[in-house]
Amino acid sequence: MQTRLDLEALRDHFPTLRTTIYLNSGSYGLLHDSVRRAFEDYLTARVEKGADWDDWAMRAEAVRSRMAALLNVTADEMAITASASAGMNSLASALDFSGERNRIVVSDYEFPTSGQVWHAQAKRGAQIVHVAERGDGVIAAEDVVSAIDERTRLVVLSHVCYRHGAKFSAADIKTIAAAAHANGALLFLDCYQSVGSESIDLADLDVDFAGGGMLKYLIGTAGIGFLYVRRSLIEGLVPANSGWFAQAEANMLNIFANEPHPTARRFQAGTPPVPSCYAATAGLDIILDVSTDVIGDHVRSVTRYALDELAAAGFSVATPDRDSHRGPMIAVRARDEVALVNALIDERVVTSSRSGNVRAGFHFYNNRRDVDGFVAALDRHRQWLA
Numbered sequence: 001m002q003t004r005l006d007l008e009a010l011r012d013h014f015p016t017l018r019t020t021i022y023l024n025s026g027s028y029g030l031l032h033d034s035v036r037r038a039f040e041d042y043l044t045a046r047v048e049k050g051a052d053w054d055d056w057a058m059r060a061e062a063v064r065s066r067m068a069a070l071l072n073v074t075a076d077e078m079a080i081t082a083s084a085s086a087g088m089n090s091l092a093s094a095l096d097f098s099g100e101r102n103r104i105v106v107s108d109y110e111f112p113t114s115g116q117v118w119h120a121q122a123k124r125g126a127q128i129v130h131v132a133e134r135g136d137g138v139i140a141a142e143d144v145v146s147a148i149d150e151r152t153r154l155v156v157l158s159h160v161c162y163r164h165g166a167k168f169s170a171a172d173i174k175t176i177a178a179a180a181h182a183n184g185a186l187l188f189l190d191c192y193q194s195v196g197s198e199s200i201d202l203a204d205l206d207v208d209f210a211g212g213g214m215l216k217y218l219i220g221t222a223g224i225g226f227l228y229v230r231r232s233l234i235e236g237l238v239p240a241n242s243g244w245f246a247q248a249e250a251n252m253l254n255i256f257a258n259e260p261h262p263t264a265r266r267f268q269a270g271t272p273p274v275p276s277c278y279a280a281t282a283g284l285d286i287i288l289d290v291s292t293d294v295i296g297d298h299v300r301s302v303t304r305y306a307l308d309e310l311a312a313a314g315f316s317v318a319t320p321d322r323d324s325h326r327g328p329m330i331a332v333r334a335r336d337e338v339a340l341v342n343a344l345i346d347e348r349v350v351t352s353s354r355s356g357n358v359r360a361g362f363h364f365y366n367n368r369r370d371v372d373g374f375v376a377a378l379d380r381h382r383q384w385l386a
């Protein structure tokens with residue numbers, strides 16, 4: 001069992017933390033020494049071997065099995081893609097929107113990709129129904145449930161909203177999954193803003209599909225993503241997006257037919273993102289080693305402390321207060337969020353801006369001193385705050 005002291009010791013492996021208060025993991029997770037070494041290992045292998053296709057294929061399998069373990073599903077239900085967007089597009093291409101059941105219910109928590117991909121299905125007959133946030137910025141599960149009916153093909157939820165950090169609780173997701181299934185619809189969970197920051201059990205949540213990537217709280221890299229597809233649905237879904245790494249036998253090199261792999265590998269396309277697989281594996285090993293239970297507890301406690309300190313300083317926070325409804329990110333309302341983020345960067349406090357908010361993402365390598373430094377820096381730039 002990892003202790004708080006162990007988490008403190010782990011900070012030494014993130015060189016950026018020696019000089020910087022880093023609160024931008026919702027944008028890009030920090031580089032750990034072993035992830036850097038994984039990139040170097042890739043380059044060494046390139047020099048030594050030139051090409052090594054068998055090893056490269058094995059690298060993608062290493063990511064697949066770790067992602068499956070992390071989310072409590074099987075490796076055959078996991079596709080390793082080039083981005084979260086690629087996985088969503090592949091899934092969308094396998095869904096039929098031509099008949100009566102052509103509606104996609106999309107929450108307003110979505111990241112642009114997760115709105116755009118589904119709107120792009122309009123030319124294939126899809127009708128998009130949005131579910132808005134209430135006045136407090138939170139989407140009520142009952143509002144999503146009300147939007148689902150016998151015309152709904154798919155419900156799309158972002159687990160944690162990238163703009164302000166509000167989260168659908170596990171109970172919300174289960175309620176929505178039950179309503180979707182009772183109406184013959186399927187549920188997609190975009191967990192990019194949460195995966196790696198807390199335990200997520202896709203089997204228990206009863207979602208049909210999930211997607212994300214390894215760039216943020218999985219502390220891997222860009223250029224790689226994942227798509228989970230429930231085992232019982234795979235055979236009936238044939239993506240129109242395809243490629244040789246989506247085939248039952250990539251080595252058959254058959255140009256006369258499309259023969260999708262019997263597992264979720266059918267949602268892949270071309271050559272695996274090899275350098276990204278090296279880095280993603282190293283990042284996943286750290287997350288699995290620390291354990292998402294430990295990370296979740298730590299992140300909840302640090303974000304709780306941040307909320308209390310921000311309230312005490314009189315700052316306006318856009319993130320819900322309840323533990324069950326907030327992810328690893330705290331959003332502070334600003335009058336000019338871009339100017340404020342730039343002023344903080346000048347003081348080596350790294351955050352990011354979205355939709356009128358300064359976003360601070362907290363991970364296992366952040367501590368209360370980071371919160372204190374963040375709040376003190378905000379205090380010096382009160383003129384930019386709402």
Ligand SMILES: Cc1ncc(COP(=O)(O)O)c(C=O)c1O
Pocket residue numbers: 082083084085086111113114158162190191192193212213224225
């Ligand atoms: C919630 C969410 N979904 C999807 C994406 C898009 O991921 P990708 O660039 O890998 O397609 C992001 C990227 O920030 C995100 O935060």
